[in-house]
Amino acid sequence: MDPEPVRAATGTRFATGTQLPCVRKLEGMNTPALPAALADIVDDFQALTEPERLQLLLEFSQGLPELPERLRDHPELLEQVVECQTPLFLTIETEPGDGDSPERVRLYFKAPREAPTTRGFAGVLHEGLDGLSAAEILAVPDDMPEQLGLTRAITPLRMRGMTAMLGRIKRKVAALVPRQQPAQS
Amino acid sequence: MSYPVEQNAKFAAYAHPERLVSTEWLAAAIDAGGLDGGKLVVVESDEDVLLYETGHIPGAVKIDWHTDLNDEVTRDYIDGEAFAALAAAKGISRDSTVVIYGDKSNWWAAYALWVFTLFGHEDVRLLDGGRDKWIAEGRAVSTETSVPAPGTYPVVERNDAPIRAFKEDVLAHFGKPLIDVRSPEEYTGQRTHMPAYPEEGALRGGHIPTAASIPWARAAAEDGTYRDRGELEALYLGEAGLKEGDDVVAYCRIGERSSHTWFALKYLLGFETVRNYDGSWTEWGNAVRVPIAKGTERGTVPASR
Numbered sequence: 315m316d317p318e319p320v321r322a323a324t325g326t327r328f329a330t331g332t333q334l335p336c337v338r339k340l341e342g343m344n345t346p347a348l349p350a351a352l353a354d355i356v357d358d359f360q361a362l363t364e365p366e367r368l369q370l371l372l373e374f375s376q377g378l379p380e381l382p383e384r385l386r387d388h389p390e391l392l393e394q395v396v397e398c399q400t401p402l403f404l405t406i407e408t409e410p411g412d413g414d415s416p417e418r419v420r421l422y423f424k425a426p427r428e429a430p431t432t433r434g435f436a437g438v439l440h441e442g443l444d445g446l447s448a449a450e451i452l453a454v455p456d457d458m459p460e461q462l463g464l465t466r467a468i469t470p471l472r473m474r475g476m477t478a479m480l481g482r483i484k485r486k487v488a489a490l491v492p493r494q495q496p497a498q499s
Numbered sequence: 500m501s502y503p504v505e506q507n508a509k510f511a512a513y514a515h516p517e518r519l520v521s522t523e524w525l526a527a528a529i530d531a532g533g534l535d536g537g538k539l540v541v542v543e544s545d546e547d548v549l550l551y552e553t554g555h556i557p558g559a560v561k562i563d564w565h566t567d568l569n570d571e572v573t574r575d576y577i578d579g580e581a582f583a584a585l586a587a588a589k590g591i592s593r594d595s596t597v598v599i600y601g602d603k604s605n606w607w608a609a610y611a612l613w614v615f616t617l618f619g620h621e622d623v624r625l626l627d628g629g630r631d632k633w634i635a636e637g638r639a640v641s642t643e644t645s646v647p648a649p650g651t652y653p654v655v656e657r658n659d660a661p662i663r664a665f666k667e668d669v670l671a672h673f674g675k676p677l678i679d680v681r682s683p684e685e686y687t688g689q690r691t692h693m694p695a696y697p698e699e700g701a702l703r704g705g706h707i708p709t710a711a712s713i714p715w716a717r718a719a720a721e722d723g724t725y726r727d728r729g730e731l732e733a734l735y736l737g738e739a740g741l742k743e744g745d746d747v748v749a750y751c752r753i754g755e756r757s758s759h760t761w762f763a764l765k766y767l768l769g770f771e772t773v774r775n776y777d778g779s780w781t782e783w784g785n786a787v788r789v790p791i792a793k794g795t796e797r798g799t800v801p802a803s804r
Contacts, residue, residue, distance in 0.1 A: 353551045363731050428602065430549035467549045 317410065327413040348458065349450050352442030359462040368467055374437030378423060385422055390490040401425065402432050406486050408448075417448040419487055433466060438462070439483060448491040452484055500538055502528065502596035510627075511726040514760070514769025518762070519627045519725070520598055525556070526638055534558040537650050540595045543630065544611040545602040554640035556600070560589040560647060561617065564607045565757065565795060568614050582618050583652040590647025593620070593655075600626035600633065604716065604723040610758040613775055617657045625762065628724040635722070663762070664774035666750045666782055670705065673800045676741055677710035678749045681758045681780065685752070686712040689795040694778055701784030705791035708798035709751065711739040715756040718763045737763040741770070750776035750783070 408417040417434040421444045423436040459476040505524040510516035533539035541559040542550045551561040601608035615623045646711045688704030735741050751757040754777030761775040792798025
């Protein structure tokens, strides 16, 4: 796929008043640190009660950016994540990094409005991972979705879709940059 | 006193027309103030746990099939006490007319209705066509979470036997008809989960020996409504070979799609004894010393041990 540069996606942040200082520490836990944007999202979820977490997930579903036109007209460029309960399509591209920094990975998702939970997961991963390097994405722990604290509110069955989505992104990133090793944590 | 039964030609042909309402009927009942006072309660039950929040029938309350109706500790449905508390919190009283609707042609709505029936709730109906039809018709939706005045609901113990089958019941049922409502690929054993759905951990692929394959969606029309009586008879009496008075067990993967078929057999075609095997393939496919059949043939009654 052409490493065609794409315009930076508009950042999505939510005016929910939930942007608390980073209070949740991972020290003492055997968990690699998350990329900053993803860690912020995890903190936002953790700071909320369960019903509020669902509301935040809903806001992420509303914040998922539309596909750029060139992909909208080419559904064959998108790959379906079959593990998700509703049709979810995703593709990744790379663009050159600034100066000496490594290539950045861009993520594109498509999920129907009637599937807000799936869209919400996609929104979380988009905001948390879009624009990172392949190494940073590959270093995200596979069980990261568990850290959002949604498992009880939406049930383990539904959480699998999100875990599958992250797994698919990582597999696609690994395939795109075969020699890339996960960053040391 | 429960709400009047909808009269129309399609419903009148069904064995129990009082179990369905149309979108027109529901819109008119809501406009007439039916939701005031809890005489009529509209419940949305979806596969997607956030769908209600994106917009629902004004005044409808949400019941989630998984988080509200299941008890994860006992791996069973909630008990009478929990159901009474849930119903009351949703503004439902024992004599309320409850209309349930949801996404995916009412899979989860039918499943919720089946659970209400385990508790003997007398007047519980499905919105024919469900959520999609309501929205396709451009009817009112609201994102405001309904906070109904609490209902009064007695603690009623579940009565599973008439409409729920356990694995042992199915083993004892051999020789009588079974309906497998999963996709053809699941039935033959090519795959153990729905196309495009997560793998849910069944170790074997195939079907319960002798079960007829009638995928649930064949009972639904394009717009998500149930097919008319003649079409349903062609499907279940013709193709599946059911006979009047048969004792039938329906199953799927976790009991949700088969609730949709259970409803059609029980209330639309009028089979007296229809049970939903909610353990379904996730239990049967993994159970020790329980036989299966593979391929497109129904298979034969297994020799008893």
